[in-house]
Amino acid sequence: MQRAGGAKARESEPAGAAAAIRLAGLWREFGDRAVLEDVHVELAPGETMVVIGPNGAGKTTLLRILATLLRPTAGEVVVLGSRLPREAWRARGRIGYLGHEPLLYRDLTVAENLRFHARLYGVEAAETRISALLDRVGMSRRAGELARNLSVGMAQRVAACRAVLHEPELLLLDEPRAHLDPQAGELVDPLVGPAEGRTRVIVTHDFRAALSSGGRVLALGHGGAVAYEGPAAGLPVADAEAIYAGSPR
């Protein structure tokens, strides 16, 4: 299996030109262990890419690099026209990130948490926006509740509100349906779903759903090497299963 797009063809393009995300030869190591190896990806604005791969394949690491939270060890990373990590400050504020942690202060209420983030991002008419978002995820009645008292699923719903509060151009979602019951999932999906001009990168273990989504897929194998990158239709389910079944390093 290999990448559907040619890396060599991309080398001739100016860095980051018109691409929402451009990764060229991205490596990330923790100590002497490589977590991502020579990743090449290019994603146009408005596109959605689903990242799949077994545990430890570097999916979350990739997302954190795109979110400017981790530095690449080597390679070129251009996000929303900003070369990371040097120009991270230009990309920040245009990215929404929903990771494994809800990034909510436990001793603030739901509304206070969102208000805090709204102030950090300079969101205008924050109260109206917060009310509308909480309403959409069915959390309006919990606005005054301390975050420490929320169930994990409820915290995930509020975290989804936090991630889209500032209407980001790039949405990075790490297992967005984790901890959500089907009903809550239905509420959160439209919030973090496709929208005009919104580029999305979604990490998921549900590769069957990812492959049937019709979008683009990046499959990382054990050790963080790219096993496949291209349209979902180009990766048969059997090959995806083989990527998951590969031996861990």
Next chain:
Amino acid sequence: MSAFRAILAKDLRVELRTLQSVPGMALFAVSTFILFRFGLDRTTLEGSLAAGVLLATVLFAALLAVNRLFVAERDQGGFDAIRLAPVDGTALFAAKVAALVAYLVVLELVTVPVFALFFLDEWSALPPLALVLALADVGLAATGALASSLATGSRARDLLAPLLLLPLLVPLMIAAAGAAEPLLAAGGPEYDRFGTWLAVLGLYDVVFLLVGYGVFDFVLED
């Protein structure tokens, strides 16, 4: 400025709601004064001994808050949240310094009268002493926020923060004690080289605020 205000307001709100730092600091300081009172077996202190007892107690009480300063950022994703936002990392440093200064001021509003009650015959030294403490608080908060942020990623952070902080505070303690000693002299406050020591304290504050401003963005990055 908006990020600074948002982070400071968040910290003060959380402290008011949970009372995790200031009551513990005050209790520690008052207990220490009681121990000194009986340990030294004296009802009055003056000069360098009085200055030492007061300043060392405030410093060690401050360590309790320093160790907790970035707990929420570390454990609840605050570092990530702030790094994701389009804000200068130094806003976090400035807010933490301001929060720590606020905690220290409240601590001193409670404990300095207790100190005076236990150890001072007359209280006329307290107004100029407040100026010394205010300048010392800024320096202590600046170095404390810096040490706490450096230690927060370590598993031995509760040990590391004081180990980093205490040597850095030696010049501050020398200057604060130099200013406070004549104020607490037997027979009433004296102002021998008071201005010089205040200037040294002010210089210390400026240096460590600038160091924090200069390096904090690097501390925040992975």
